[in-house]
Amino acid sequence: MIHPSLYRKQTIVLIILLFLSVTTIFMSTVLGYSSLSIHRIIPVILGQGTFKEEFVLFSIRLPRIGITFLAGMALALSGAILQSITRNDLADPGIIGINAGAGAAVAVFFLFFPVQAGTFVLLLPVAAFIGSLITVCFIYFFSYQRHTGLQPIRLILVGVGFSTALSGLMIILISSADRQKVDFIAKWLAGSIWGTDWVFIWALLPWLVILVPFTLYKANRLNLLSLSEEAAAGVGVSIGKERVLLLLTATALAASAVSVTGGIAFVGLMAPHIAKALVGPRHQLFLPVAVLTGGWLLLLADTIGRNLVEPDGIPAGIIVALIGAPYFIYLLLKR
Template sequence: MIHPSIIKKHRFIIIGLVVFIVMTIVASLGLGYSSVSYNRILPTLMGQGTFKEEFVLFSIRMPRIVITLLAGMALAVSGAILQGLTRNDLADPGIIGINSGAGVGVAVFFLFFPLDATSFAYLLPAVAFLGALITAILIYLFSYKKGIGFQPVRLILVGIGFSMALSGAMIVLISSAEQQKVDFIAKWLAGNVWGADWPFVWAILPWLIVLIPYTLFKANKLNLLSLNDPVAIGVGLSLEKERLVLLLTAVALAAAAVSVTGGIAFIGLMAPHLAKALIGPRYQLFLPIAILVGGWLLLFADTIGRNLLEPEGIAAGIMTALIGAPYFIYLLMRK
């Protein structure tokens, strides 16, 4: 039973975050290399803008805003799942190698299976998921010890090792590639939001529509898994089955996100922590807040990054790293 005061606080936080997101969206719509006056945004959205204004808003700004929001939400949920499964506050899909696995999958696909742009957009999340899935399976197997079972702490250490090894594999892959393709993969690794077009929105949206509600449905199971094994077994939870299904969910969400945004790290680390600080550790309460925080963080980082150095800007992945790395060190020192 959740106390009414907690529910009231939860609603207040949700409303506040939605207001923050709307304000950031409005700011993002007007800022950029081809700026649009703020007093022209509403008329343009209502269909009364010039060709240039409509092109900038509908073809450039809005798909990028939607992509960053969706990707940030997916990474936040993925990080929240991984932190519950590993019982480790430092777990993040970028830190434990999931993003690196997705990146290798994307690199192999991009280098050796050339397709037209539309097919590429819709296949990319699946390819990223395949690369991340193979990585996750290997990490899981190396973290499993016969007679003891799955070891959460070992998963973190093995994941970091895989992340470093896959980064080396990426360098080997691009060492003999064409310069144009090398430039693309380099931007992907930096976390440059490159899939900023409507086909990429439609490509990752189904993954989130299915997997985020599923994770919310599994919130109580995540509460139990984040405690300890005897408690979870005592209430009749099938540990290995639930862990495997939820691990696949986290992998799919992270892969769908990074397939269009590139190597974004630390969103999955920070968003759940900030949400827990606001409302507490119960998944039913903090997960919806983490979703909004993750979306806002990536949108904010991308908005600031792309306007610091025109016209190219600074990659969103670099901006999140500038914020997230000190936070990661703080958590490490605190633990």
């Protein structure tokens, strides 16, 4: 039973996060290489802007904002699931190799399976999921021990090893590719938000529409799995089945996100920690907060990166890493 005061606290935190998100969306809309005047935003939305203003707002800014926010939400929820099922605060889809598996699949798909532009965008999350799924299967196999089950620390270490190996594989793949494809994959590796059209939102949105409610539905199972295997087994939870199902959910969320944003790490690490610090460790409370926090963090990082260096800016993945890497080291030393 969760005390009503905790729900009230969660509501206040969610309102604050919504305010921060709306403020950052507004900043991201008006700032950039082709800036829009603050007083022109409403007229442009109402269809009273010039061709240039409408093109910048509806064809460039808003699709990028939507993609970035949705991807941040997916990465944050994926990280929250991984931290719970592994009972390890260091778990993150970018750290344990899920993102690298998606990246390798995206590289192979982009280099060797030329398809039409519209079909390519819709199939990209599927290709990324297949690559991540294969990677997770290998990581799970090498982390699992017959008598003791899944070893959380071992999973992290094996994942880091696979992430490094797959990054090397991507370098080998692009060594013989033409310049245009090399540039694309290099941007992907840096975590540059490369999906900047509405079709990328429609490619990403179905994954979140299905998987976010499913994860919230499994919140109580995550509560039990994050405590201990004995506690979960004591109340009749099928530990192996639930862990595999939730691991697949985390994999799908991360793969769908990075397929349109590039290799972005640390959002899935930081957002769940921030949420737990704000509303506590109960998944019913902190999962919605983590989702909004992840969306806001990635959008803020992209907004800052776009405006630091013009016209191309600094990839959002690098901005996030500048914050997340020291935080990861802090957690590592704390553990």
